[in-house]
Amino acid sequence: MESPWAPLRLRVFRTLWLAQFVSNVGSWMQTVGAQWLITQQSGSAGLVALVQTAASLPVLLLGIPAGALADIVDRRRLLVCAQVLMLTASGLLAVLTALGLMNSSGVLALTLVLGCGTALMNPAWQAIQPDLVATRDQIPTAAALGGVNMNVARAVGPALGGLVVALTGTATVFAVNAASFLVTLTALSTWHPPAATSHLAAERMLPAIRAGYRYVRHAPRIRRTLGRSLLYVPCAAALWALLPVAANQQLGLGVGGYGLLLAAVGAGAVLGAVLLPKVRRHWSSNVTLAAGGVLLAMTLVVLAVVRIAWVVGVVLMFSGLAWVGVLSILNAQMQVTAPEWVRARSLAVYLTIFQGGLAIGAAVWGGLADGIGLRGALLVAAAVLVISSLAGLYLSVPDTALDRSPSMHWPTPVMILEPSASTGPVLVTVEYRVPADRADAFTDAMGDVGRSRLRTGALHWDLFRDSSQPDTYLEVFEVASWEEHERQHGGRLTGYDRSVEEKARSLVDPEHPFKVSHYLPARPDSR
Structure with a gap:
């Protein structure tokens, strides 16, 4: 059996993977800084939760066009443009914060711009992964390594962000995030995408969006994967939206303690990535997804009722384990199920549901916490997550692989009339x-x-x-x-x-x- 780390032996994959890690660490540091800055200025659970909404909402609005764009234009050029946009926004955030000119509204506005860059980048970044590996069999492994990347960054970034904020202030973490985009730009310069092989002209935007919609609509396996994501993500968003408020109000922790709680979640996620192959040998994807949802719900209950910081930290490791278990399965399903010609568009729909679920879920749970209290919001989120996870058992995600390699088995039609490209229907x-x-x-x-x-x-x-x-x-x-x-x-x-x-x-x-x-x-x- 091939090693789960095999794609890292490939120079280009390794270079981009490391650059992504640096960028993910910078993004988590930025999130800690933004949430803590707003917590200090307003103390509102609703405003703190809106940091997640501002980061995720652009994916809901721009994700589908960005996916079509990634299937039409040069993906490397699109990735470069997205990195430049995010570099500009994070640099501006760092400068204005250092000058004392940044308030909660400004943080949310520039976080929204960063979210726009993420919306442009994500479908293209996910779609290039099969081009970075040696064989199609390595695609699931590459997808799993992407999950490891994000969750190792989740373990390192929040703790590092909390430490930097405590020592030097929030402006520094914003500057570090800006520097991380320079690292990604440098790494992208080492990758040259494969030359296009189709003799056909590039698709136009609106027909490309419609083609992507038709594909997803008539692909049962993709629809089931999207359905499971929709059942899981909005409820799971309660963890990320309300954890900083719980750290501050219930546990009495400062920014360093909050960073350590997030590090506990990240450490659990890394453990989950290691344990997932063993779990999958005994449980189907369907059962693993349901179990992950129930496990995360249990951690929300503990977060709601326990006031001992170290106990909460230990339990939060299980939330990280559940998070990476669910998302690794969903992401790998999308990577291997969608064919190359529509991969970015299919992934854009998945990312739209994922990030949109985070955005809407964060706003809902933050508003509910302001209305009925933090404890009540966490308990409601846990109850809904258990119900949706068990309901998901009836929306089975199969484990069998489909052959999505291109097949040009239709013969060229014999024509007397010569239609133009636009002739139709x-x-x-x-x-x-x-x-x-x-x-x-x-x-x-x-x-x-x-x-x-x-x-x-x-x-x-x-x-x-x-x-x-x-x-x-x-x-x-x-x-x-x-x-x-x-x-x-x-x-x-x-x-x-x-x-x-x-x-x-x-x-x-x-x-x-x-x-x-x-x-x-x-x-x-x-x-």
């Missing part, structure tokens, strides 16, 4: 002859074929049966333009799509091969 029909004893199996198999057509570009799909010749079936699907249909031929199909087609066609009468026809608008100027 295009109607494609496929005629099949199926023996009567195979009819039920054929129609069942064609359901998977229909979802394949819809994922890869079809606007509509249906299957009809000839009333005068019951053994004759007609598959019909419509594509927006000839260019979109060419994209189906030229890289959108995968090995899994080929397998579902082969399964359906194995049921066709071998003496009557299926027949494919392409219909173009008779009056293209009449639309």
Whole structure:
């Protein structure tokens, strides 16, 4: 069995992984500084929770366009632009804080700008991971290492941030965060993305967004992964939103103590990354996700009722273990399930739900804490998390792998009319002859074929049966333009799509091969 650290032996992966670690540490230091600055100025749980909202809300608003952009433009160039934006925002935050000109509103505003940079960066960063590893089999390992990266940073960053704030003030942690983006920019200069192989022009933004939406809508495994994320993240956001308030108001800790509590969460997350492979050998993904949610809920209960700091710190390690266990499974599912042509868009939807859940959840739990008290808000969050985690058992995330490697198995259509790229809509029909004893199996198999057509570009799909010749079936699907249909031929199909087609066609009468026809608008100027 290959080592779980194997991708780190690759120079480019290792360089970017280390740069990401430095950036993650800087971001956690910045979060500690921002939350503590607002805590000192206002003491409002609602305002402190809005730091998380300001960081996450831009992903909710910009994540989907950013994912489409990452599938259209050069991903390295997009990553560089995002780093420059975040460098500017964090540098401004450091300078204004050092001059004594920063207030709570300013912190939230510049945190919002940093969130915009994160929204632009995340889909592209996640999508390039398969380009950094040696084989497709290493993609899940690379995804797990991404979780280790974030959670080691979670263990180091808060404690370091708390120490720096205590010794030198919040302006310093903001400056350190700005420097971390320079490290990432340097690392990106060492990576050169693979050259594009498609002969087709880059997709336009709106059609690309629509194509990504269709793919996610008609990919059952991705929808289930997204559903489990939606059940987990908004409730789990209570931990990150309310922990600084609990540290200050219930445990009487200063910024250094708060940093140590976050370090305990991070240490538990690192332990979770080590233990997860062993857990997965005994439990399915479905059970592990539910158990992670229940375990995190239990830690919220302890945080609500216990007033002994060291006991809370020990228990918070289990929250980190639960957090990394759930997110590693969800992230790996998205990485290996979405094919390359739509990977960034699929990941953008996942990140939108994830960050949007954090943003909305943080605002809800912060407001509830202001209304009914901190203890009540934590207990309500724990109860809802237990219910949603157990309900998630009915939204199973399978463990079997799908072949998402590109497959160009459709032959080039023989055409007399020569359509332009914009010609459309295009109607494609496929005629099949199926023996009567195979009819039920054929129609069942064609359901998977229909979802394949819809994922890869079809606007509509249906299957009809000839009333005068019951053994004759007609598959019909419509594509927006000839260019979109060419994209189906030229890289959108995968090995899994080929397998579902082969399964359906194995049921066709071998003496009557299926027949494919392409219909173009008779009056293209009449639309």
